[in-house]
Amino acid sequence: MGRWILHVDMDAFFAAVEQLDNPGLRGQPVIVGGLGPRGVVSTASYEARAFGVRSAMPMAKARRLCPQAAFLPPRFDRYEELAGRVREILSSYSPLVEPISLDEAFLDLTGTERLHGPLERVAAEIHRRIPAELGLPCSVGLAPNKLLAKLASEAAKPGGLHIVREEEVEGFLAPLPVDRLWGIGPQTTRRLAERGVHTVGDLRQVDASLLCSWFGPNAGAYLWRLARGVDDSPVVAVREAKSISQEVTYPEDLYREEAIAQELRRLALAVAGRLAEEGLLATTVRVKIRWSDFTTRTRQVRLPEPTDHPVLIADEAVVLWRRGEGHGEKGVRLLGVGLAGLVPATFRPLHLFASPRLTEAIHEVRSRYGPSSLSLGLDKGQEAR
DNA sequence: TCTGGGGTCCTAGGACCC
């Protein structure tokens, strides 16, 4: 049975929202991203892209390429709100909506013809409704699976609608560079290029056994399927989070032990707060360190039992940090604290070791006085527990 | 031009157990 998957991609979403909310910015180059000394571009409007500005580019370079642009910090609450309205529109056509990020989603339309009519018409209607109702441009792809639907919406950019039918798949894929395929990034692209493989058509010519000898059995088989546009992964409407994390790149490197420990505690309290908001407990605490030379290390520990105890999590983060090799003269560029092994808080262990009353009290103070209100006193974490 | 922050998934080695 053939499937029909639709992919919606909002064009230059963050920048488009800023232009929507501030008409003076329309038609002008707009760059949204981190404005600090180490910021990068999140989204550039098409007017800014004309100057060579791209996502993930250091903001310093963007400023040089396009100094006349409006440089704006992201307003995630506003983007969430509009992304929610896009999802509402999509949900009116099928319950199977899978958001990929704020600006992208898949929709499984298989079997909805009787309700909504021919799928070409449904795709056209979605493509028309989103800009009409939200004032934001989007690109839409319709194809027999997620892989192809995403490539179709990409082919439709900006602002278009593209349909790929089963019989068109081979011709549609063949000329595309391999790095357009989901899962083929810079490393794999480089390794393929070294072997003379540049386009999807080239990739299709390579034997499965040869691909497996290059990339191992799993990745090899995966690439073989990609080259043929084969993808049976389902549209998954609800996904449980597997991890929660928070990290910060500092405008200037950190060197002082106390400053580093205090930052780790602050991050730990923040993630623990999100954990509790989600009604979850975590069994693994992870610390991420990026040194001034950009080498990145992670350390993690599995706890004897799941917890959402902010002080316990903060203590573990600091212990993980201190466990590491001495850092010599290197400064710390980034710190992160992550939680994994998430389970619903209904699994909370029943003994008294981690007092729920203390946990509640800490959440209470943080929600009333802000996330930083507890950071100083918690340097005595062991006593507080 | 020195390179964000939020994630997911895969691999590989060592410990440990039967």
Add this chain to the structure above:
DNA sequence: TCTGGGGTCCTAGGACCC
């Protein structure tokens, strides 16, 4: 006396996505 063979858990790192 040249020393099995899985399976599972844990940690660390890396590729990749938006």
